[in-house]
Amino acid sequence: MKFNIKNLIRKNIDMLNPYQSARKIGGQGNIFLNANEYPSSIKFQLSSQILNRYPECQPKNLIEKYSNYIHLNTDQILVTRGADESIELLMRAFCNPGTDAILICPPTYGMYSVCAEILGIECKEVNLLLNWQLNLPEIKKKLDHIKLIYICRPNNPTGNLIKLKDICTLLDISRNKLLIIVDEAYIEFCMQSTLIQLLNDYPNLIILRTLSKAFGLAGLRCGFTLANKVVIEILNKIIAPYPISIPTSNIAVKFLTKNKIKNMQQNVMKIHNNRIWLSLMLNNCKCVEKVFDSETNYVLVRFVNSQQIFQKLLHHGIVLRDQNHSVNLHDCLRISVGTFTECATLINILNNICEK
Numbered sequence: 051m052k053f054n055i056k057n058l059i060r061k062n063i064d065m066l067n068p069y070q071s072a073r074k075i076g077g078q079g080n081i082f083l084n085a086n087e088y089p090s091s092i093k094f095q096l097s098s099q100i101l102n103r104y105p106e107c108q109p110k111n112l113i114e115k116y117s118n119y120i121h122l123n124t125d126q127i128l129v130t131r132g133a134d135e136s137i138e139l140l141m142r143a144f145c146n147p148g149t150d151a152i153l154i155c156p157p158t159y160g161m162y163s164v165c166a167e168i169l170g171i172e173c174k175e176v177n178l179l180l181n182w183q184l185n186l187p188e189i190k191k192k193l194d195h196i197k198l199i200y201i202c203r204p205n206n207p208t209g210n211l212i213k214l215k216d217i218c219t220l221l222d223i224s225r226n227k228l229l230i231i232v233d234e235a236y237i238e239f240c241m242q243s244t245l246i247q248l249l250n251d252y253p254n255l256i257i258l259r260t261l262s263k264a265f266g267l268a269g270l271r272c273g274f275t276l277a278n279k280v281v282i283e284i285l286n287k288i289i290a291p292y293p294i295s296i297p298t299s300n301i302a303v304k305f306l307t308k309n310k311i312k313n314m315q316q317n318v319m320k321i322h323n324n325r326i327w328l329s330l331m332l333n334n335c336k337c338v339e340k341v342f343d344s345e346t347n348y349v350l351v352r353f354v355n356s357q358q359i360f361q362k363l364l365h366h367g368i369v370l371r372d373q374n375h376s377v378n379l380h381d382c383l384r385i386s387v388g389t390f391t392e393c394a395t396l397i398n399i400l401n402n403i404c405e406k
């Protein structure tokens with residue numbers, strides 16, 4: 051009999067629908083508005099030339115710099131290979147495959163459910179309401195066996211903020227029972243809305259952060275988990291021995307100085323202004339049905355015929371993110387806010403397409 055490696059695969063991996071990253075989907079183009087990246091490359095320098103030694107598991111200097119930025123103690127911070135690594139670490143630390151579950155509120159970031167599936171952990175879903183807010187009564191009914199609830203705030207791909215009041219209700223009803231993970235990947239675009247100040251009141255709150263979005267360093271792979279020190283200690287038990295390469299921490303530290311943080315905030319302002327302009331122009335576009343409000347560096351847009359628009363833009367070298375497969379997002383495309391030139395090019399081409 052022929053040996054078939056595929057017969058050895060874990061059943062859940064065999065059945066897995068893998069995460070479709072923008073990079074994996076690909077697409078030929080010259081204007082990439084599909085991954086919520088910062089639109090231009092930010093200059094960096096690498097000063098350490100030492101690579102024969104293993105790095106520190108949790109580079110002290112980097113943790114200190116981040117702690118200065120967000121005004122938390124160093125023992126409340128874990129540094130990871132992007133926020134994505136922490137999404138998985140939390141499930142591995144807290145959920146028993148087969149018995150425990152996580153809860154998510156779609157449409158939301160795709161990695162939560164993909165991670166759960168890979169680890170064999172059940173993922174329960176309570177859809178967001180049509181105003182993209184939490185359906186708290188339904189969530190309350192589904193809390194059995196839940197260990198972790200993942201809330202993306204501001205939410206990807208809808209762009210809105212879940213109400214603070216609802217988050218507090220959720221934290222209250224889950225106190226002493228389960229952990230609430232708030233993914234703040236885009237929080238620098240609406241910094242006043244961070245939940246950091248709640249960390250000291252709620253030991254069941256965990257916040258995820260990243261340098262991939264507002265800091266413009268998606269290629270660096272560096273994220274942070276903020277929580278009480280007991281949670282950080284638990285995650286430190288299971289994280290890989292050397293998750294952060296020496297070049298990564300070396301570069302990340304340089305982007306967390308007062309000056310660089312000011313630069314980041316100026317870049318955020320530029321993206322903010324481009325977003326306001328882009329949303330306005332999209333609203334005037336004939337083939338646009340609705341532009342959803344956004345607090346982030348992307349906008350969700352419902353088109354009259356999104357498939358056609360998506361393909362025609364692709365033909366012109368503009369790559370957007372198709373959201374048709376997600377709950378309640380039929381005919382929706384997600385558009386990352388690029389440079390002003392990129393936004394203007396998009397609007398020009400879109401207006402041409404829609405006139406015909």
Ligand SMILES: *Cc1c(COP(=O)(O)O)cnc(C)c1O
Pocket residue numbers: 086131132133134135159202206233235259260261262268271272273
């Ligand atoms: C981009 C993104 C992440 C991943 O961030 P990395 O730090 O690059 O791994 C996490 N959560 C959300 C909601 C994102 O959009």
